[in-house]
Amino acid sequence: MFNIKVNPRKAKQNQDLTTLTKEELIERVQQLEAHVIQLRNLLKPKSVSDKHEIKQKAFDHKKYAKRHVLLQVAYVGWDYAGFVVQEHTEKTIEAELFKALEKTRLLEGRETSNYHRCGRTDKGVSSFGQGISLDLRSNLSEGKGVFIPEGHQAKVGNTDEIDYVGILNKVLPPEIRVIAWAPVSQSLSARFDCRQRTYHYYFPKANLNLEKMKIASQFLIGEHDFRNLCKMDVGNGVIKFDRRITDVQIEVIDDDKTDSYSMIRLKLIGQAFLWHQVRCIIAILFLVGQGKEETTIIQELLDVERNPRKPQYGMASEIPLNLFTCSYSDDDCQWIYDADSLQYVISGYQTLWTENSVKTTMLKEMLNSLEKLAGGNRIENQLKGLVYGIESKTYLPLMERQKCESLEERIHVYAKRQRIEVIETDDNCT
Structure with missing residues (x-):
């Protein structure tokens, strides 16, 4: 018996470009062009203000101890290219967080910060409870998570810790806010x-x-x-797709539970999720809710023995998706909330709410007037913008559609393109 072990190749320099599709070549060129722009920016002559900053006395982190902490980060991600730092853009949540952390001198650099993130939210996705763990500068010499690196000196006698939340929120963009922090053991990982x-x-x-x-x-x-309910990320070495979902809830959150404009919240709870798993699940549930598929379609898609190849369908939009909570053991994490900081966050998010609520109210009144002019004919097409793909005039059931490659076929394709390395290992080997 043999197992297949998939290792993603870290270096793309050796990749055979002749094996790539046109779309992959275009993507590669765009990445290289973006990288060139970044290098040009790095090589730009220093401006007068930059030179002035260089002459300023460097901050001495060695005068402080460090503390391993968890931060609860909220963000409205609609205008961002995702959470994780990317080569071709600086418009990511993570990039803004580290700009703020370095500007406030809370850390020396990402490389030495013991940093972990809980979730890799994609472009346009928001979060109320993203968790990140890292080592920050501390005013204390002892306490949970506090340690003194070699060559550092602690501030002896201090009893007040740095106001991590308040300091960061003053320099972060208005869409990004730190809600709380927690001292944790040095070994704890947000992920x-x-x-x-x-x-x-x-x-x-x-x-x-x-x-x-x-x-x-x-x-x-x-x-x-x-x-069959995610995007298989074989190119990054993901070949196991077993996940556990513990609860699913669908409920109306508006007072009027019958109006077609009423807003619904779907809550999905599990330990870990696959790439685009939630958005694929939502897309299928929409088809069920519209009467285009039976309720048993979920069972069919989960039966990978009978259906090893995913039928082609469009995902649901990323805009309504929110990583709402990342939960940790109470023994590991006791969140610290500050009343003044919470008021500051609430005030800022109320401004964002007002901007968007005014637009919603204006559009709703325009729609009410249009529907009266249309003679009361009910048009319930509100979902049209929430599912990607071209809607055909005649609906083709999911299981009759063209199928994607199977997992085994995809592994073979990526191996042929030298994107991954396939190693056969004997089960009896130790």
């Missing part, structure tokens, strides 16, 4: 020690049958192979 992740997805009721969606969603609960 690997997260006990539970909860996603929220918001959408209008439109013409959806919510009861059917609720029935279908219950088939998701438990441990399943979700390869």
Whole structure:
């Protein structure tokens, strides 16, 4: 018996470009062009202000101890290219966080900060409870998570810790805010020690049958192979698609539960999720709610023995998706909230709410007037912008559609393109 072990290749320099598709070549060229721009910016002559900054006395981090902490980060990600730092753009949540951390002298650099993130949210996705763990400068000489690196000196006698939340929020963009912090043990990782992740997805009721969606969603609960309900990230070495979902809830969050404009929240709870898993699940549930698929379609897609190849379908939009909570053991993490900081965050987010609520109210009044002019004919097309792909005039059931490559076929393709390395290992080897 043999297992297949997949190792993503770290270096793309040796990749055979003749094996790439046109789209992959275009993407590669765009990445290289963006990298050239970055290098040009780095090589630009220093301006007068830059030279002045260089002459300023460098901050001496060795006069302080460090503390391993968790930060709860909230962000409205609609205008950002995702959470994780990227080569071709600086418009990411993580890039802004590290700019703020370095500007406030809370850390020397990312490389030495013992940094971990809980979730890799994609472009346009938001979060209320993203968790990150890292080592920050500390005013204390002892306490949970406090340590004194070799060559450092601690501030002896101090009893007040640095106001991490307040300091960071003063320099972060208005869409990004730190909600709370927690001192944690040096070994804790925001990613690997997260006990539970909860996603929220918001959408209008439109013409959806919510009861059917609720029935279908219950088939998701438990441990399943979700390869047909995600985007298989084989290129990065992901070949295991078993995940456990512990709860799914669908509920109306507006007072009027019958109006097609009423907003619905789907809550999905699990320990870990695959790439685009939530958005694929939502897209299928929309089809069930619209009466285009039976509630049992979820069961069929989870049966990878009978259906090893994913049918082609468009994902749901990223805009309504929110990584709402990342949960940790109470023994590991006790969040510290500050009343003044919370008021500051609330005030800022109220401004964002006002901007968007005014637009929503204006559009709703315009729609009300248009519907009266249309003679009361009900048009319930609110979901149109929430699912990607071209809608055909005649609906083709999912299981009759063209299928994507199977996992084994995809592994073979990526190996042929030298994107991954396939190593056959004997089960009996130790």
